[in-house]
Amino acid sequence: MITIDINHFRARVLQDCLSEATAAYWRGRAQTFEDARPKATDYNGRATSAQLAAKDAELAAIAAACRARALVAEAVRPEPISVEITEALKGVA
Template sequence: MTYADTAQHAAESHFRWQSQARAALANIDWEAVQHRFLQDVLNAAMPQYWEARARVLEDARPRSTDFLGRATRAEVAAHDARLAADAARCRIQAALLRDDDLLSDHHATDVAMCLGENATADWGMAA
């Protein structure tokens, strides 16, 4: 195969991909995409969205009765800690959207999880 044949083959495959991409883009309902995008933006601006997300993450945390498979206890503990921290961040986001006082005792555990024990100790918060 010559260089010219190789270049011709590469160009054909490139243009074939472009025409396939154009065809796929032409079939997209852009009004529906815009509608869904705006729905997602508005949902993310609501505290209820973040509270629900926190509940989903809490529900996903490992339980003592779960089958661990090949995962070690340390791996399960790390996964649990990540899920707990993510849930705390979601609750903090909801509190911020509600304009709650993050320095209150009600949010102390979540703030401690998000910022670390040292940050809350500096603020005089109970962790």
């Protein structure tokens, strides 16, 4: 039987939520998708030029969406923290 430490789980969820609210997180995600775009030096197996172009466009669009999300995070400075999070952190401190 697997035992779950609910307090550790809650802390990880809170940590992930706070991390994902930052512009740096979204810029990093954008870079990940940029890095995944097909390159001329890649081995592409049986993928056609059309398939590679479609995948390139898809990954470029996702990267652009991530960069847009980063701009939203930067525009909302300071990033708002909910009352629930503030209270939870007071209880832990």
